[in-house]
Amino acid sequence: MRKLIIGALGLVLFATSGVSFYQSRRLEEPVVLSDGVTDVKRLGDYFEGVRGTVNDANLYFLDSGVPGATMLVLGGTHPEEPAGRLAAWLLAENAVMEEGRLIVVLSGNRSATTVTRVGGAYPPDFTIETDWGERTFRLGDRWSNPLDQWPDPEVYIHDPSGQYLAYVDIRNLNRAWPGRPNGTLTERTTYAFMELIRREGVDVFIDLHEAELQYPVISTIVAHESGQELATFVSMMLSDTEFNMGMEYSPVNLRGLSHREVGDNSDAVSLLFEAPEPFLDATRGRTTREQLLTGQDEFVVKAGEAGLLFERIDERGWPIAVRVGRHTSAVLQTMEAWTELNPDRPIRSRGVPRYAEVIERGVGHWLRDPASVPPGRVRVE
């Protein structure tokens, strides 16, 4: 009898934790398609090696029908940097192209959205208040879920460079470019994106990220040398009119990163945008949903007072609207600068809020109600 009671208690513990993990992994995130979305394809359409896997991502095509450039915006390379994903969400739900073509990805590494950092006490999800209710998103992690790709090697040897990288980065999408068709899930995913870039003739590739304030590559554009003129132009315009934005060159000897490998292995200009996210800082206090969304943390402020940070912070923190607004403005500014530099291949959109508009109305204002549109105009991430 005693054994039965103890066993039953164990089963309750297993069932409750199991249901929690199961639901978290399968939380459905709706996407209300903008009127400008003309097609939704899957990453598996470009490479069979990811078809039907957890990383068979949705690809949102917004085609103006007017000849011009093609831009690919990748959100969710690192899902635990939610401003990158949310900015891409705002594009997919609001953008209408007037010239050229935009392809948007919300879950670059969908596997990584289904797990949080082991031992990190991360919340499994976060919620954004909207004008009509709320939307909940998976928080995710920096690396693919070990349930989808395991084990890690002692040392990750990047292909094709042969460079030695940290073992865990074999599951890091932004260390696995340009990928390989017979590699791990993460490598097959970047290979599929490279196929997409090559086959769709992408002119500009943008990878959206966030960074801890103790990391020197922050509030900046990292640009492949093929995009130095474009990135410099964007950096100057943003810094002059909206917010400070740096510009750095992609290191030639740091392999596996999108800003290096996409530029080296395709005709696309490759850029990576970084926004500040105190949630990622090692000196942060409690790792909560509130901290994630407000970007407020007294311990990170203390680190700033000690001169340990590469970006300013005060008690106002770095709210999610500021971080998302930086990304949307940077994408829009890139379209404008590209068009000015390449008038024969323009790209122009409307409907996407810039920095000041996102801050003024909040991120949620730009997320649309799934119940307000026909079911055919809603997708799930």
Add this chain to the structure above:
Amino acid sequence: MALLQTLVTLLYYALVAFVSVMLVWNLIRSRDWKEEVLYVIVLVPFLLRLFRLK
């Protein structure tokens, strides 16, 4: 590499299943209630991994 990963993963799950069965077996044989509680607590993460929940 991918094939090796698959083989190691299969071996790993076989090991997890084996340890889970051993824990249940020890739980049944044990006569000390503190040991029984310990076996149950240790078993939970093994089951979560075996059923690919975490």
